[in-house]
Amino acid sequence: MAELHNDRFLRALQGQAVDRTPVWMMRQAGRYLPEYRASRARAGSFLDLCKNPELACEVTLQPLARYELDAAILFSDILTIPDAMGLGLYFEEGEGPRFRHPVRTEADILALPQLRAEVDLDYVMQAVTTIRSALAGRVPLIGFSGSPWTLACYMVQGGSSRDFRQIKTLLYRSPELMHALLERLAVAVTDYLNAQIRAGAQAVQIFDTWGGVLAEGAYQAFSLAYMQRIVAGLLREHEGRRVPVILFTKGGGGWLEALSASGADAIGLDWTVHLGDARRRVAGRCALQGNMDPAVLYAEPATIRAEVARLLEQYGAGPGHVFNLGHGIEQHVDPDAPKVFIDAVHELSAGYHG
């Protein structure tokens, strides 16, 4: 493998000194880029794009051609695991992901096959290898998965939801069944992320998109506990380097103390959290990633720069911060705005380091 030329991102995740605050954007390869829309049109559907390693590599690299990003992230979907389990993932325009065969009963849960990611999600591993090779050491490659709770939400609801009625009914009426499902998913996610690491992912992030809909107490038992189990089962060193793991619970700002004791290297923050408060609360136990409101990218350049400056000041001097948005970049953003954002992070953060 090629030598890594820019290791700011990996260093910051381990709390090591850097010259600039590293920055990347969740969903950085996406619909706001005209070149992404062109690749997707060539692929056919979104899933066809995910399942074609050459095209997945192409779109992964597109934002790096435009912006001075400090990391690349595998282009894929968070629902590849349940898809490989045979639930029949599909996408309806404007409706988000759907499953043809949602999981509702004990029999459904017991019938879920145990995956071998290297075989059953071979196309993901091929994409990781292809991207890693194409990056040629320019920046590190991030692998990822949905959290067990988040996968379970989609699998039980059969798609997105506003009230999460089916899964919460399962949780409150049949907690032992809920745990049985989450245990299977934790095993599958651990295996999946380890396969990505062996294929070349240099850091991994667990997206707990729906952890924030859980009640205090239920979050710890039904989401965090399973992410913690995954963290404990991950390969933490590969190719002679630490492979950092990032946990991102959207709406999880109230649980930072518990998240920072999970064994993860870094915690992702959404935009409702004060970065300085968050830094005090995690008290050096892990690094932080975040947390600009993605909607700031709709603002004028001067406002974008001012928001970057404000967040850098909140975090303060020293390492342990990876700049990011508080959630994925939105499709209506002008592709010129991320350049203003990313350049501002590098330029304005210099004074906080070294």
Place this chain on the structure above:
Amino acid sequence: MAELHNDRFLRALQGQAVDRTPVWMMRQAGRYLPEYRASRARAGSFLDLCKNPELACEVTLQPLARYELDAAILFSDILTIPDAMGLGLYFEEGEGPRFRHPVRTEADILALPQLRAEVDLDYVMQAVTTIRSALAGRVPLIGFSGSPWTLACYMVQGGSSRDFRQIKTLLYRSPELMHALLERLAVAVTDYLNAQIRAGAQAVQIFDTWGGVLAEGAYQAFSLAYMQRIVAGLLREHEGRRVPVILFTKGGGGWLEALSASGADAIGLDWTVHLGDARRRVAGRCALQGNMDPAVLYAEPATIRAEVARLLEQYGAGPGHVFNLGHGIEQHVDPDAPKVFIDAVHELSAGYHG
């Protein structure tokens, strides 16, 4: 006016001793009740029901006939103000509220009429008077409004939203216009709530349903500041009694310290917050209301009772707690479940008082 027979709710909001923890449910007059669905069918549309004082009174009282609730809440909609401003509120089945004439430009904002609630929202005041008289002192009546930020979200987006793109673009590109809109709304809400108080509302709640989508910093400037201005302008005494005000920001658990310094008597909590932590954080500056996950009402009676017991224990001994759900009761709840919930609050809370 009839003497008030049950003042637990008003006493708890002021941190005064009570014999049992008072309890009510947000959206307690609603679609989960067959008698509500019958009244609504007679009224025609949801808005027809809101605008008919006799029917609004009828549905307000329905949950009190089934459950030992410690408060009634005016049956109305949070969007009555923009409707009275001429935006053309309507409801599409399964889509939530919509406006025929969303507010998008400076001209739209400047053209918004200044309301006189007693005249322009006369039907609401008639409903308050009718309900208050029908209650005959059984329990206090709560009036309410949406917060300026929450009203603005619907007015600018034209309805519900997932990404709040239009209003956040307005906020980040034209903050002075955003403030102009919020100022007008704060004046209107203050006038509206004072009219409800004069008509007979004995406490008022401001629903900041969408405050939680704002970034740290933006929340304080664009939502909390305007709720604080309203609190400062409210009649705080009427009929020789304190009229308590409750602020409820869904997703506002990170901002409890600021909320508790707003001058409000109580802060509503969603289910992501630990009640004991919240009590420590507000440090006696105000009372707390909440915060059971509404989905617990899908559980078996034993689980509902266990959740009530857990939350009572989290809050601990002494006054200053009004039990509630962390959000509105959902339409698919079995009408037997709230009885289990409400009876459990009264029965299990006795040991924490007196």
